[in-house]
Amino acid sequence: MKKFFGLLLSLALVLSLIAPAATAKTKENNDASKDKSIHVQIVLFDGFDLLDALAPYEVFAAAGMYSEGALTVELVSAEGRRSVPSGLNGPALEAKAVLDPNRPGIILVPGASGKPAGNSEDSIPNVLRQAMKTSLPDIMKQAFDNEEVTVATVCGGSLLLAMKGLLKDRHAVTNHIGMAALQAAGAIAVDARVVEDGPRLVSGGGVTSGLDVALYLVERELGPQIANAVEKLFEYERRGTVWRAEGIAPIDFEKSQRASEKE
Amino acid sequence: MKKFFGLLLSLALVLSLIAPAATAKTKENNDASKDKSIHVQIVLFDGFDLLDALAPYEVFAAAGMYSEGALTVELVSAEGRRSVPSGLNGPALEAKAVLDPNRPGIILVPGASGKPAGNSEDSIPNVLRQAMKTSLPDIMKQAFDNEEVTVATVCGGSLLLAMKGLLKDRHAVTNHIGMAALQAAGAIAVDARVVEDGPRLVSGGGVTSGLDVALYLVERELGPQIANAVEKLFEYERRGTVWRAEGIAPIDFEKSQRASEKE
Numbered sequence: 230m231k232k233f234f235g236l237l238l239s240l241a242l243v244l245s246l247i248a249p250a251a252t253a254k255t256k257e258n259n260d261a262s263k264d265k266s267i268h269v270q271i272v273l274f275d276g277f278d279l280l281d282a283l284a285p286y287e288v289f290a291a292a293g294m295y296s297e298g299a300l301t302v303e304l305v306s307a308e309g310r311r312s313v314p315s316g317l318n319g320p321a322l323e324a325k326a327v328l329d330p331n332r333p334g335i336i337l338v339p340g341a342s343g344k345p346a347g348n349s350e351d352s353i354p355n356v357l358r359q360a361m362k363t364s365l366p367d368i369m370k371q372a373f374d375n376e377e378v379t380v381a382t383v384c385g386g387s388l389l390l391a392m393k394g395l396l397k398d399r400h401a402v403t404n405h406i407g408m409a410a411l412q413a414a415g416a417i418a419v420d421a422r423v424v425e426d427g428p429r430l431v432s433g434g435g436v437t438s439g440l441d442v443a444l445y446l447v448e449r450e451l452g453p454q455i456a457n458a459v460e461k462l463f464e465y466e467r468r469g470t471v472w473r474a475e476g477i478a479p480i481d482f483e484k485s486q487r488a489s490e491k492e
Numbered sequence: 493m494k495k496f497f498g499l500l501l502s503l504a505l506v507l508s509l510i511a512p513a514a515t516a517k518t519k520e521n522n523d524a525s526k527d528k529s530i531h532v533q534i535v536l537f538d539g540f541d542l543l544d545a546l547a548p549y550e551v552f553a554a555a556g557m558y559s560e561g562a563l564t565v566e567l568v569s570a571e572g573r574r575s576v577p578s579g580l581n582g583p584a585l586e587a588k589a590v591l592d593p594n595r596p597g598i599i600l601v602p603g604a605s606g607k608p609a610g611n612s613e614d615s616i617p618n619v620l621r622q623a624m625k626t627s628l629p630d631i632m633k634q635a636f637d638n639e640e641v642t643v644a645t646v647c648g649g650s651l652l653l654a655m656k657g658l659l660k661d662r663h664a665v666t667n668h669i670g671m672a673a674l675q676a677a678g679a680i681a682v683d684a685r686v687v688e689d690g691p692r693l694v695s696g697g698g699v700t701s702g703l704d705v706a707l708y709l710v711e712r713e714l715g716p717q718i719a720n721a722v723e724k725l726f727e728y729e730r731r732g733t734v735w736r737a738e739g740i741a742p743i744d745f746e747k748s749q750r751a752s753e754k755e
Contacts, residue, residue: 280550280726287543287605287699290580294607304583317553320567320585342550344557345725404727422727435727436550440700462608463543464667464685464698 276356281339316342333377340385422469539619544602579605596640603648685732
């Protein structure tokens with residue numbers, strides 16, 4: 230046991246010797262970023278999915294830790310400070326503040342947790358319909374109108390916004406289960422793990438894609454070194470190319486096939 | 493909007509038509525497993541890491557949903573029902589019951605969240621040392637003595653057990669940052685994403701490996717179909733071979749090299 234603590238201590242010593250040099254090297258960057266630290270609001274609503282919300286939360290929190298606070302993150306709700314139950318009788322989380330659409334930064338909307346289909350009270354479609362009755366959709370509309378806000382979604386979060394009509398003709402993704410519904414609600418559903426429509430709308434696919442959404446935003450806002458440090462700490466490597474409506478579009482071979490069959 | 497709900501409804505209809513057939517097909521399995529449903533206790537302690545605990549929680553909860561309750565999961569603490577703060581000033585979670593080492597099933601110990609090194613109050617080594625002062629290590633010793641319990645760990649969870657001397661000469665893994673400390677504490681540190689030592693000790697590496705630990709245990713306890721269904725819902729594919737002390741051991745080329753250099 231003594232040997233173990235000795236090792237921990239020597240590890241700490243080595244690291245504390247290395248740390249000041251690294252700090253000095255990036256000091257200029259940090260001083261600049263501190264003046265305008267990025268604030269992330271993660272929006273909880275009754276029946277939200279735990280991982281949709283907390284995987285990004287923890288990525289952002291670790292990014293803040295590694296960047297000396299260049300990014301901050303908090304859990305919020307449309308109703309303000311309150312205990313918000315997650316879906317499927319999961320644990321509740323405490324929202325610390327009211328969702329503020331006027332605050333510059335990132336607002337992330339998670340999906341719902343529940344039975345993937347059906348009309349029972351605890352089905353995902355029903356949980357989303359309940360959330361539609363709160364003030365959340367209206368506040369998110371204000372966030373869309375604020376040019377200093379990037380809206381991010383994970384899983385069913387994009388469906389919630391689409392149901393309010395906020396994703397009309399916007400490129401977005403959701404859990405594969407909800408892709409047809411997303412398209413039916415007016416969005417252009419794109420089959421990618423993360424989709425960026427303009428710089429102000431970033432959506433992710435199913436549950437675990439929240440890791441990829443958050444890591445992409447960390448790289449975009451703070452640079453690749455912080456994103457890489459978080460990846461190493463979490464033993465996760467970001468997956469998939471972030472789809473954007475840029476560059477060369479690939480040939481749609483199925484469409485070409487249908488056209489040639491018609492001729 | 494009408495069209496959207498219509499689509500949701502028709503999706504629900506299609507799914508409800510498919511569901512009964514699928515249910516009938518696996519009914520026999522479910523009836524058998526219901527009599528002895530697997531119970532998973534996830535242990536919270538002050539400063540625990542959110543994702544370490546909740547990624548497995550959500551995998552187990554979804555497995556329970558897909559298997560009609562063949563598996564149940566709850567958050568517990570050594571002190572019983574209480575609000576347990578996560579590390580780095582993160583949100584608290586409510587433990588619903590006292591950790592019971594006599595209850596058959598799975599007990600999962602997450603790691604701590606904090607600064608990866610150093611001796612500050614919020615450093616991971618210090619958070620783990622604080623947890624060592626609670627009754628958690630003693631209760632986990634009882635769990636190790638219970639042949640009907642599988643102990644699982646994520647990230648620093650294995651370090652916590654090793655600090656109590658419970659992993660002496662046992663194969664285990666932790667976050668790569670803690671591997672030297674794990675070895676120094678008497679365990680045989682194995683560089684794999686998930687390590688199974690006998691059937692009753694399953695450890696995982698860094699944070700996100702909790703997904704892999706839980707998916708492996710779901711397959712082991714409920715079979716591959718449930719594990720696959722959860723993977724698809726979460727849009728995650730289990731990573732890495734689960735290391736076990738079985739089969740042919742690979743040649744250690746570095747050791748061979750050192751031996752031939754000596755000759």
